[in-house]
Amino acid sequence: MEQIKHPSTLLQPAWVNTIRKYAPEAEQLGQLHPAQLALVYEQQWFNLLSPHLYGGQETPLPQLIQTEEALAWADGSLAWVVTLCCGAGWFGGFIEPHVAQQIYSDKQACLAGSGAPTGTATITGDGYIINGSWKYASGVHHATYITVNCNIMDGNSPVLDADGSQLILPFVLDRKDVQLLSGWKYIGMIATGSDAYEVKELYVNKDRCFKIDASAKVIDSQLYTYQFMQLAEATLAANLSGLAVHFLDLCKPAFEFKATNIRRVNADNVLVMDEALRSATLVLNQARATFFEAVEASWQNPSDEKLLKAVSATSRVLAKISRECVDELYPYCGLLAASPDTEINRVWRDLHTASQHSLLTFLD
Structure with missing residues (x-):
């Protein structure tokens, strides 16, 4: 390797x-x-x-x-x-080209949104009436456009997908048409501003609706044929591993401070801390390497279901190992790591908040 x-x-x-x-x-x-x-x-x-x-x-x-x-x-x-x-x-x-051209004509274009299907889009003439509220839209304060997932309705009746389930489709909305709501009150990822938002009785043309599926792409590129689930899992897992590497980097000065300022930390204790850091670094780097290899293999052959499942599996394992390595080392860091004013504490809070994402919670 x-x-x-x-x-x-x-x-x-x-x-x-x-x-x-x-x-x-x-x-x-x-x-x-x-x-x-x-x-x-x-x-x-x-x-x-x-x-x-x-x-x-x-x-x-x-x-x-x-x-x-x-x-x-x-x-x-x-x-x-x-x-x-x-x-x-x-x-x-996947968005209609003339709408996408409008979105990206702004050099500071930024899309934010939520994948939760907590809104409705009721068919009306050549468009839809959208209502709903959505939680946890990271970066929403910087967004120029906001995406929403909606249950498609025809009057009071749900529109069904080909398999008989409720049809859910995403829409892209102008930021000015969306009301932001205070909603992010968690210990970490505070600067993401992942607040909530709502839409009431908003009419949008049907060209604001799109479908996330390789068959529905409007740009002929491998990137838009890659499976969205594995793309999401891999990008989130990479965030957790980056946070874990940062925490491990900060452990060295934290251990050195503890060794020179806490009388009860003797030479034997220092060896224990150093060995724990060495071991955690090795385990984390092995998981990172396996994960990167799985992503590369799936990118080379994105239609191979086995390779895509490997991305899902290695993403979850990397998330788990990132948490475990940090938690193993945390007790050795002293009160420095428990102070909300320190960098190492911010990293710890961010990792333990981000790792709650449902995509990376279970190994299976």
């Missing part, structure tokens, strides 16, 4: 300095700091998955997850916003 690279190798030191310098202020703001946001726009990170046709990066998946892991190593909240918003930008491969 080829030696795995540290995420820092993918980012310029000046970028990391900007991202981390303003991370505490971003938490106070409850959204990305303007200096962080300026860097995101400069590097076009919100457009990592948007089509080339509209000025996007159309980044291959193996490269994407390494970039997102590196950003998570720099800061969890920034990486999560980039991941979720560029993930919504991937929908550009």
